[in-house]
Amino acid sequence: MNLHKLISLMFRKRSELLGSLQAFVEERRLRAPFVITCVGSVTRATLRLANATATNTNELSGRYEIVSLVGTLNSDAHLHISLADAQGATVGGHVLGGLEVFTTTEVVVGDAVDLRFSREPDPRTGFPELVVLTRSEVERAT
Numbered sequence: 001m002n003l004h005k006l007i008s009l010m011f012r013k014r015s016e017l018l019g020s021l022q023a024f025v026e027e028r029r030l031r032a033p034f035v036i037t038c039v040g041s042v043t044r045a046t047l048r049l050a051n052a053t054a055t056n057t058n059e060l061s062g063r064y065e066i067v068s069l070v071g072t073l074n075s076d077a078h079l080h081i082s083l084a085d086a087q088g089a090t091v092g093g094h095v096l097g098g099l100e101v102f103t104t105t106e107v108v109v110g111d112a113v114d115l116r117f118s119r120e121p122d123p124r125t126g127f128p129e130l131v132v133l134t135r136s137e138v139e140r141a142t
Contacts, residue, residue, distance in 0.1 A: 007109045017099035025073045032115035038069035040105025047093035074117040
Protein backbone atom coordinates (compact mmCIF):
# COMPACT_ATOMS: atom_id res chain seq x y z
CA MET A 1 0.00 0.00 0.00
CA ASN A 2 1.36 3.41 -0.95
CA LEU A 3 0.76 6.21 1.52
CA HIS A 4 0.22 9.55 -0.13
CA LYS A 5 1.20 11.30 3.06
CA LEU A 6 0.95 11.27 6.80
CA ILE A 7 -0.92 14.22 8.19
CA SER A 8 -0.62 15.41 11.77
CA LEU A 9 -3.60 17.36 13.10
CA MET A 10 -4.05 19.24 16.36
CA PHE A 11 -7.49 19.97 17.78
CA ARG A 12 -8.04 22.52 20.54
CA LYS A 13 -10.35 22.69 23.53
CA ARG A 14 -14.08 22.37 22.75
CA SER A 15 -13.52 21.15 19.17
CA GLU A 16 -15.80 18.28 18.14
CA LEU A 17 -13.34 15.64 17.03
CA LEU A 18 -15.39 13.40 14.70
CA GLY A 19 -16.95 16.29 12.76
CA SER A 20 -13.59 18.06 12.50
CA LEU A 21 -11.91 14.94 11.12
CA GLN A 22 -14.70 14.38 8.61
CA ALA A 23 -14.54 18.02 7.47
CA PHE A 24 -10.76 17.75 7.03
CA VAL A 25 -11.12 14.57 4.93
CA GLU A 26 -13.78 16.21 2.77
CA GLU A 27 -11.76 19.42 2.28
CA ARG A 28 -8.67 17.46 1.25
CA ARG A 29 -10.72 14.97 -0.82
CA LEU A 30 -8.95 12.02 0.76
CA ARG A 31 -10.15 8.72 -0.72
CA ALA A 32 -8.81 6.15 1.73
CA PRO A 33 -8.03 7.93 5.01
CA PHE A 34 -7.48 6.16 8.30
CA VAL A 35 -6.35 7.02 11.82
CA ILE A 36 -2.79 5.91 12.56
CA THR A 37 -2.57 7.22 16.11
CA CYS A 38 -4.33 9.62 18.46
CA VAL A 39 -3.57 11.08 21.88
CA GLY A 40 -5.59 13.62 23.81
CA SER A 41 -8.57 14.05 26.05
CA VAL A 42 -12.32 14.65 25.82
CA THR A 43 -15.07 15.88 28.11
CA ARG A 44 -17.96 14.32 26.20
CA ALA A 45 -18.48 11.31 23.97
CA THR A 46 -21.40 9.51 22.37
CA LEU A 47 -20.66 5.82 21.87
CA ARG A 48 -22.48 2.66 20.91
CA LEU A 49 -21.24 -0.21 23.02
CA ALA A 50 -21.17 -3.90 22.06
CA ASN A 51 -24.62 -5.51 21.76
CA ALA A 52 -26.32 -2.11 21.65
CA THR A 53 -28.91 -1.23 19.08
CA ALA A 54 -28.51 1.68 16.68
CA THR A 55 -30.69 3.85 18.93
CA ASN A 56 -29.22 2.71 22.25
CA THR A 57 -26.28 5.05 22.83
CA ASN A 58 -24.04 5.80 25.78
CA GLU A 59 -23.50 9.47 26.58
CA LEU A 60 -20.33 10.07 28.56
CA SER A 61 -19.41 13.31 30.28
CA GLY A 62 -16.41 14.08 32.44
CA ARG A 63 -12.70 14.09 31.80
CA TYR A 64 -11.43 11.14 29.78
CA GLU A 65 -8.02 10.40 28.34
CA ILE A 66 -8.06 8.97 24.81
CA VAL A 67 -6.05 5.75 25.02
CA SER A 68 -6.94 4.57 21.51
CA LEU A 69 -8.76 5.80 18.42
CA VAL A 70 -8.80 3.58 15.34
CA GLY A 71 -10.74 3.27 12.12
CA THR A 72 -11.44 4.63 8.68
CA LEU A 73 -12.40 8.22 7.89
CA ASN A 74 -14.19 8.08 4.54
CA SER A 75 -17.53 9.91 4.31
CA ASP A 76 -19.12 7.16 6.43
CA ALA A 77 -16.40 7.22 9.08
CA HIS A 78 -16.10 4.10 11.21
CA LEU A 79 -14.13 4.82 14.36
CA HIS A 80 -13.78 3.01 17.67
CA ILE A 81 -12.38 4.68 20.76
CA SER A 82 -11.12 3.64 24.19
CA LEU A 83 -11.33 6.22 26.96
CA ALA A 84 -9.86 6.12 30.48
CA ASP A 85 -11.37 8.01 33.42
CA ALA A 86 -9.49 9.56 36.35
CA GLN A 87 -9.13 6.15 38.02
CA GLY A 88 -7.88 4.49 34.84
CA ALA A 89 -11.07 2.52 34.22
CA THR A 90 -11.67 2.26 30.50
CA VAL A 91 -14.73 2.23 28.31
CA GLY A 92 -14.79 1.87 24.58
CA GLY A 93 -17.09 1.58 21.65
CA HIS A 94 -18.20 2.78 18.23
CA VAL A 95 -17.93 6.58 17.93
CA LEU A 96 -21.26 8.20 17.13
CA GLY A 97 -20.09 11.77 17.71
CA GLY A 98 -20.04 14.34 20.43
CA LEU A 99 -16.30 13.92 21.06
CA GLU A 100 -15.60 17.28 22.67
CA VAL A 101 -11.89 17.93 23.14
CA PHE A 102 -10.88 18.78 26.73
CA THR A 103 -7.35 20.15 26.39
CA THR A 104 -5.89 19.16 23.02
CA THR A 105 -6.02 16.11 20.80
CA GLU A 106 -3.36 15.12 18.28
CA VAL A 107 -4.32 12.81 15.44
CA VAL A 108 -2.07 11.34 12.75
CA VAL A 109 -4.02 10.42 9.62
CA GLY A 110 -2.75 8.33 6.71
CA ASP A 111 -4.15 8.20 3.19
CA ALA A 112 -3.70 5.15 0.96
CA VAL A 113 -3.62 6.79 -2.48
CA ASP A 114 -3.96 3.57 -4.47
CA LEU A 115 -7.20 2.67 -2.68
CA ARG A 116 -10.70 4.01 -2.16
CA PHE A 117 -12.77 3.24 0.95
CA SER A 118 -16.54 3.13 0.87
CA ARG A 119 -19.32 1.48 2.83
CA GLU A 120 -21.99 -0.71 1.33
CA PRO A 121 -24.91 -2.52 2.97
CA ASP A 122 -24.07 -6.11 3.85
CA PRO A 123 -27.14 -8.38 3.94
CA ARG A 124 -25.34 -10.82 6.27
CA THR A 125 -24.63 -8.27 9.00
CA GLY A 126 -27.32 -5.69 8.33
CA PHE A 127 -24.72 -2.92 8.55
CA PRO A 128 -22.82 -0.87 6.00
CA GLU A 129 -19.44 -2.63 5.81
CA LEU A 130 -16.07 -1.46 4.51
CA VAL A 131 -15.36 -1.96 0.82
CA VAL A 132 -11.78 -1.38 -0.33
CA LEU A 133 -11.24 -0.81 -4.04
CA THR A 134 -7.95 -0.43 -5.87
CA ARG A 135 -7.36 2.51 -8.20
CA SER A 136 -7.78 0.26 -11.26
CA GLU A 137 -11.11 -1.09 -9.94
CA VAL A 138 -12.33 2.48 -9.42
CA GLU A 139 -11.25 3.51 -12.92
CA ARG A 140 -13.00 0.47 -14.48
CA ALA A 141 -16.21 1.29 -12.62
CA THR A 142 -16.34 4.89 -13.84
